[in-house]
Amino acid sequence: MNAQHDALNVEALADTHEVFNQSGDLQDYNAYDTDNALREAVRRHGAGWAEPALSAHGARTGSAEVIEWGFLANENKPQFFSHDRHGYRVDEVKYHPAYHNLMALGLESGIHSAPWTDPKPGAHVARAARSYLQAQAEAGHGCPLTMTFAAVPSIRLTPSLAEEWLPKILNNGYDPRNVPHYEKQSLTIGMGMTEKQGGSDVRANTTRAYAIGAGGPGEAYELIGHKWFTSAPMCDAFLVLAQTDDGLSCFLVPRWRPDGSKNPIQVQRLKNKVGNVSNASSEIELRGALGWMVGEEGRGVPAIIEMVAMTRFDCMIGSSAGQRQAVAQAVNHASGRAAFGKTLIDQPLMRNVLADLQLEVEGSLAIAMRMGEALDNTALDSDNEHEQLLLRLGLPAGKYWICKRTPFHAYEAMECLGGNGAIEEFMMARLYREAPINAIWEGSGNVQALDMLRALAKTPKVLDVWFTELGRAAGADSRLDQAVTALKGEFSDMADAEYRARDIVDRLSLTMQASQLVAAGNSAVAEAFIASRLGEHGDRNYGTLPRGLDLDTILQRADPWNE
Missing domain, CATH: 1.20.140.10 (Butyryl-CoA Dehydrogenase, subunit A, domain 3)
Incomplete structure (x- = not known):
């Protein structure tokens, strides 16, 4: 045996992996208080009154817990189930609990509602700042938050729909249950415009809407056609463009009919996207789906x-x-x-x-x-x-x-x-x-x-x-x-x-x-x-x-x- 080798402390030599010269994780920091550009913009554009709430939200979105939700929501993609175990069509998308946690954080803080329920100087600026903080933790869940927020001016065009739907849309809560909208106190809204043959040219859409009765604003129609991109397919209803005799019109299409039966909005598949993977984006078929006209007939784009x-x-x-x-x-x-x-x-x-x-x-x-x-x-x-x-x-x-x-x-x-x-x-x-x-x-x-x-x-x-x-x-x-x-x-x-x-x-x-x-x-x-x-x-x-x-x-x- 080699005496020099015998004298070596093999155990010490095997301890080769000391971690050093690595930065720590960016977590448990206040994403609002440390952002001078954001704070100055909030004050400059009339929303200084919102700073205490924004600071609290910045601490939350910068926390290790919320940041981890973002990682988990992306590592565990949404899963689509067309039928249940008995063979009934369900068209259900299931998400990781972290996604629901992020949704609850956004909706309960009023990202979808605040400028509509409490309009005042700086309301949109404050809401934008809150959304800016939320998106830094995870971007995908922002899609249904945005669509729910953005749907309000369109739905207001038809008073009968606004009266029934807006109180629940504007409620600061989150209910992810797969049940009819009338069984919930808070709702989310999606949108369906894009079709295969048209893309951004929505006037090329072929989805067709047929009046069940007299027709016109607020009245019931049945829609037949497809949508190439419908994100967040578990939203409670969707604003959808479809053709009538007077041209392209807008409709509010719920996932469930008023009688409790499933509205025939059939998800064909989920998109496999390069990013935004926590947010399910789907292709759907409308097979006689019930919807109510929003705004004037033939004025769907406006x-x-x-x-x-x-x-x-x-x-x-x-x-x-x-x-x-x-x-x-x-x-x-x-x-x-x-x-x-x-x-x-x-x-x-x-x-x-x-x-x-x-x-x-x-x-x-x-x-x-x-x-x-x-x-x-x-x-x-x-x-x-x-x-x-x-x-x-x-x-x-x-x-x-x-x-x-x-x-x-x-x-x-x-x-x-x-x-x-x-x-x-x-x-x-x-x-x-x-x-x-x-x-x-x-x-x-x-x-x-x-x-x-x-x-x-x-x-x-x-x-x-x-x-x-x-x-x-x-x-x-x-x-x-x-x-x-x-x-x-x-x-x-x-x-x-x-x-x-x-x-x-x-x-x-x-x-x-x-x-x-x-x-x-x-x-x-x-x-x-x-x-x-x-x-x-x-x-x-x-x-x-x-x-x-x-x-x-x-x-x-x-x-x-x-x-």
Whole structure:
């Protein structure tokens, strides 16, 4: 035997795995109190009164328990059961308890109801902030929360339906039981527009509605056809588009008939999606399904567009929330990890990347919360033309830009974590898979850009309103002034407007973000945003900020532990 080998302490040598130089989990933090950009936006846009409740919600959504619900809801996908064990058709989707916990948290906090039940200055802004916090814990369950919230203006178009349905829709509770709506005290609402052959062109829909009696608003019909995308198929009812003799109309279609029998809404399968996996999305067949007409016959698109406007706003909020959580994860990692003799967050190039990512969040939140204020202003004053027209252009422009920016933003934040960023046990992998969803749902990028052109063609005054809003920051920065002047020049010649639509909406969005950040008053943020987005450094990869910027201030705003 080798004497040197005999002298070795084999047991000590086998102890090779000491874990060090790893960042801790981002949990048990207050997602509201540590988010200066959000807190300032809430105060700036009239919802300062909501801060105590938002702080409480931020503590809840940042807790280890709620964050774990998000992981469990995604690791345990919804399961579809077409029939029960005896062979009866049930069309039931079963979810993990964590999903129900998230739904209860959102509904009991009034994310679906607060601006409708207690309209006041800042109500939509406060609700958007609460949704922004909720979405950072888990995004998929936000779909039925949003649809339930957004359905209210459409259902109000028909007083008989509103009287029966809205008290339960607006109740701050959650009842996931698979029972008729009249046996519940709280309800959720979905929507069914998209069909195989039409996609975003809903006027190509072939689903047909037949009047059972006299027909007309609030009256009963039976629907026959299909829907290619119906998310959250366990909602208690759905707003559905179908053709009548007078054209495309809107209907409220419950999962159960008033006599207690199952309404023939048959789920064909669940979609196997790249992201948003906690939220079931289905293909359905309507085989004589009972529904009641919402709004006027032949006016289905105007009726449901009330809902679509709100869901597009929530896409802006949801994608902004994804950006915020991605930055928080990246900064948390960079603060607890060292390489080449320095903590990552002290490395100059990493600081450049992280600050640039935070600037994206600042711009996204700025335009989104300005639209939230516009929703409040129009809700309280239906004659406020400026705010109405600002929304008409701001919702498609904001939805387009924020949702388009989020996938690349998520990837860059993921890269900050290195290999850990691509591992499913870390939240970044889920944020990355979630990032493209909002850009596609509620109208893809081209649809938003073309909707912007429709707004310009139908109501040219929307452009005057947009430039009036931008004019409030005039003179603050010459680069912003030059960008606004150049943007005005784009509208002097509308030849090939459809071909150029994306470039135009890019500029509309960027100049609005910059002007809102100037108005917000943080000179470090506004200067860095304008220098990197509108100056000569614009249109580059993240991490290419010019020299001379106040990165300390920006990174402090990005830090999820900064109270």
